[in-house]
């Protein structure tokens with residue numbers, strides 16, 4: 001067992017025992033293991049498609065049909081994908097804590113499908129479409145079934161758009177506020193499968209650090225987060241997180257047994 005995993009497990013199990021809060025920031029790296037193409041990798045989507053042609057408000061309004069056909073493809077990619085061991089381990093970890101938030105830059109809902117309860121979607125999600133005029137939200141399933149692209153709002157006839165954050169658009173304010181609050185209140189802050197290069201998501205590990213949270217990075221490669229991380233674990237989320245959760249549970253069991261031992265002594 002790598003010492004970094006043990007170090008991280010000690011921090012997390014102590015947080016659980018102290019009934020403290022935890023948070024995780026996740027990015028494309030964790031979903032890549034479910035077969036969802038990343039955007040920024042050298043073999044990622046943006047090496048084949050120009051983001052300015054598909055993922056900007058300008059593109060959406062200029063070529064709505066083209067943009068919609070492309071997002072439809074992304075949606076069907078995501079529908080086919082399944083949560084992997086990393087998503088499942090993170091959901092299990094969350095269930096051990098008094099309060100745990102997964103703050104994700106992913107739009108695939110794989111954390112929710114894995115069973116994570118408190119998920120903050122910084123970039124929206126592909127499972128909803130939103131009217132650009134009246135803001136009504138529709139299930140994406142319904143939107144993609146319409147005969148003509150772009151799909152239309154049933155209420156006002158306005159154009160629907162995928163409920164995702166496009167390049168140049170601000171992040172949803174309430175999601176960002178909750179993320180900042182959780183980052184500043186967390187005892188530990190996991191940064192998983194993201195280089196956290198894009199602001200304002202990139203500021204979250206810094207906010208956590210400033211508030212004395214222990215920064216634990218899980219990534220196959222060093223990233224800018226490595227510089228501020230207290231513990232860096234090199235490897236894929238799907239391999240590391242199950243080991244980490246296993247170790248946390250082992251420590252919790254040992255703690256429980258020690259307590260029982262002490263109680264017995266007191267009884268004698």
Ligand SMILES: [Zn+2]
Pocket residue numbers: 131132133134135136153154155156157158
């Ligand atoms: Zn509308």
